[in-house]
Amino acid sequence: xxxxxxxxxxxxxxxxxxIRYGCDGYFGYPITPQSEVLETLEAxxxxxxxxxxxxxxxxxxxxxxxxxxxxxxxxxxxTSSSSPGVSLMxxxxxxxxxxxxxxxIVNVMRxxxxxxxxxxxxxxxxxxxxxxxxxxxxxxxxxxxxxxxMADFVSLGFDLSFKYRTPSMILADGVVGQMMEKVVLxxxxxxxxxxxxxxxxxxxxxGKDNGRTKRNVVTSLELDSAVMEKNNExxxxxxxxxxxxxxxYEAKYTEDAEYLIVAFGSIARICMKAIEDxxxxxxxxxxxxxxxxxxxxxxxxxxxxxxxxxxxxxxxxAGQMIEDVRLAVSDSVPVRHFGRMGxxxxxxxxxxxxxxxxxxxxPANAKED
Amino acid sequence: xxxxxxxxxxxxVYSRPRLIDDNYMHYCPGCSHGVVHKLVAEVIxxxxxxxxxxxxxxxxxxVFAYNYIDCDWIEAAHGRAPALATAASRLNPDxxxxxxxxxxxxxxxxxxxxxxxxxxxxxxxxxxxxxGIYGMTGGQMxxxxxxxxxxxxxxxxxxxxxxxxxxxxxxxxxLLDGTCYVTRQAVHTVQAVRKAKNxxxxxxxxxxxxxxxxxxxxxxxxxxxxKLTPEKSNKWMEENMFPQYPLGDIKDTSKGLEEKTVxxxx
Numbered sequence: 001x002x003x004x005x006x007x008x009x010x011x012x013x014x015x016x017x018x019i020r021y022g023c024d025g026y027f028g029y030p031i032t033p034q035s036e037v038l039e040t041l042e043a044x045x046x047x048x049x050x051x052x053x054x055x056x057x058x059x060x061x062x063x064x065x066x067x068x069x070x071x072x073x074x075x076x077x078x079t080s081s082s083s084p085g086v087s088l089m090x091x092x093x094x095x096x097x098x099x100x101x102x103x104x105i106v107n108v109m110r111x112x113x114x115x116x117x118x119x120x121x122x123x124x125x126x127x128x129x130x131x132x133x134x135x136x137x138x139x140x141x142x143x144x145x146x147x148x149x150m151a152d153f154v155s156l157g158f159d160l161s162f163k164y165r166t167p168s169m170i171l172a173d174g175v176v177g178q179m180m181e182k183v184v185l186x187x188x189x190x191x192x193x194x195x196x197x198x199x200x201x202x203x204x205x206x207g208k209d210n211g212r213t214k215r216n217v218v219t220s221l222e223l224d225s226a227v228m229e230k231n232n233e234x235x236x237x238x239x240x241x242x243x244x245x246x247x248x249y250e251a252k253y254t255e256d257a258e259y260l261i262v263a264f265g266s267i268a269r270i271c272m273k274a275i276e277d278x279x280x281x282x283x284x285x286x287x288x289x290x291x292x293x294x295x296x297x298x299x300x301x302x303x304x305x306x307x308x309x310x311x312x313x314x315x316x317x318a319g320q321m322i323e324d325v326r327l328a329v330s331d332s333v334p335v336r337h338f339g340r341m342g343x344x345x346x347x348x349x350x351x352x353x354x355x356x357x358x359x360x361x362x363p364a365n366a367k368e369d
Numbered sequence: 370x371x372x373x374x375x376x377x378x379x380x381x382v383y384s385r386p387r388l389i390d391d392n393y394m395h396y397c398p399g400c401s402h403g404v405v406h407k408l409v410a411e412v413i414x415x416x417x418x419x420x421x422x423x424x425x426x427x428x429x430x431x432v433f434a435y436n437y438i439d440c441d442w443i444e445a446a447h448g449r450a451p452a453l454a455t456a457a458s459r460l461n462p463d464x465x466x467x468x469x470x471x472x473x474x475x476x477x478x479x480x481x482x483x484x485x486x487x488x489x490x491x492x493x494x495x496x497x498x499x500x501g502i503y504g505m506t507g508g509q510m511x512x513x514x515x516x517x518x519x520x521x522x523x524x525x526x527x528x529x530x531x532x533x534x535x536x537x538x539x540x541x542x543x544l545l546d547g548t549c550y551v552t553r554q555a556v557h558t559v560q561a562v563r564k565a566k567n568x569x570x571x572x573x574x575x576x577x578x579x580x581x582x583x584x585x586x587x588x589x590x591x592x593x594x595x596k597l598t599p600e601k602s603n604k605w606m607e608e609n610m611f612p613q614y615p616l617g618d619i620k621d622t623s624k625g626l627e628e629k630t631v632x633x634x635x
């Protein structure tokens with residue numbers, strides 16, 4: 001086991017895990033802070049070992065459309081980028097969702113808006129969880145907080161994506177992408193055979209082979225409104241299933257908590273330090289870390305918040321997930337946001353200060369400002 | 370002769386290709402798409418590629434190509450067909466992938482994907498119908514609209530000072546090292562149809578033999594967009610389009626691409 005422990009960056013772990021998952025193809029374009037995904041894949045040359053295709057595309061627009069083309073043939077394909085690049089991919093992601101294609105998209109977030117900064121951020125929460133592209137669709141959104149989770153969520157993302165025939169996204173932040181940590185990589189799995197692909201994806205455009213007489217057409221276009229509404233209803237049924245089955249989160253110190261922190265990704269770990277410091281001072285703080293940002297753990301947060309005096313939502317942005325946290329508790333508990341922007345990651349003291357300022361030092365009957 | 374007598378098998382002299390469906394075609398009378406669809410279907414059938422062909426449909430009039438030609442299809446976002454084809458081809462090297470696009474789709478919004486698929490030398494067939502207009506959206510100017518041509522967005526005729534020059538996309542991709550075969554054809558006469566079919570066949574053969582990217586431009590008519598009868602459209606095309614877009618092979622490297630590995634000196 002010890003031999004399997006490696007030290008690497010989160011971005012490198014994504015690349016290594018993709019090869020080991022038996023991913024069929026990666027299509028990407030360089031952008032800081034995620035370029036190590038493509039760099040690692042090119043250096044590993046998986047086309048020599050597993051047969052995985054790796055291609056540096058001419059743009060993020062081309063990357064996501066290559067993913068679309070590959071996914072339409074039933075292959076397990078992925079791309080990765082960072083915020084501005086993922087904005088460019090939104091049209092393609094909408095097409096993937098509408099054509100019910102499995103695919104994995106990795107966003108190692110940097111600060112925006114615009115060209116913004118190359119430093120870490122979580123400001124694409126809305127884009128990832130509320131749509132991003134046009135039309136009524138959802139993405140399965142996984143938020144890793146460790147390099148280990150970067151590796152693990154590649155297979156989880158692909159598996160969920162194939163199970164529900166809908167694209168999934170790993171929404172990492174620049175911290176998790178760039179930091180180095182110990183990681184145990186998954187075992188090498190073989191890529192699926194052509195027979196397995198045809199069994200798993202009878203809808204795929206593979207050429208009318210194996211005696212198939214009816215042609216397969218992968219499209220998101222339907223001009224008959226009655227049929228298009230039926231298609232949309234089918235998508236929504238899938239999303240309901242995912243909401244029912246796939247909510248994932250981590251809860252710590254919630255049993256006796258007087259205050260609750262909700263945070264995802266790298267900042268959740270910094271919050272853990274703040275929580276431990278608070279507990280040393282006798283202030284009981286707990287944390288819910290959503291692992292799936294969609295489907296969002298509304299019930300878990302509502303239950304954990306039943307006996308708390310306040311919830312602090314800590315995000316590396318101006319306050320985006322806080323809207324879902326408020327929905328979870330229907331504003332029955334005061335919910336405040338703390339975050340930094342522009343690529344600045346809050347430290348534990350700032351988080352603890354925010355807890356004190358918003359809740360601990362505030363008399364229970366104090367007027368809202 | 371009654372209808373029943375006429376449709377007896379022994380009287381049959383012609384039928385639609387086996388791989389063209391019985392679906393009602395949405396193309397306007399006089400449109401070139403129907404003929405080119407027929408040629409693609411015939412070539413796939415004659416070359417025995419029914420179980421290998423994967424078509425990539427565009428956005429534009431031929432968006433519904435998948436309703437007519439009986440092979441597997443993937444419908445692309447506007448302009449992105451070459452990107453889809455790149456992945457479909459690389460991930461399925463034993464298949465034959467072709468794109469079917471119009472000039473608005475390929476030469477405007479899809480120009481980057483076109484240039485890069487061609488310069489990478491993807492082993493695909495690219496077919497572009499150039500009728501110099503956006504037909505589906507109601508006859509707007511395209512990059513390939515010839516100078517002087519009146520469209521919905523160049524109502525007084527295309528002018529270089531306002532709209533720049535027509536994009537001769539075949540000549541551009543012929544300059545790229547990744548293309549092995551670039552030709553400009555038409556389908557307005559029986560002779561032209563035969564030549565176009567041979568070109569399409571050659572392109573599919575190149576893809577099978579992995580010789581690089583084959584690019585076929587077919588100068589076609591858009592009677593509705595041009596606001597001319599089908600007969601007058603053909604005449605207008607010959608008189609006005611062909612001088613700008615002369616027919617014939619632009620590039621043909623029968624050997625295919627040479628793989629190059631260059632060691633750069635330190």
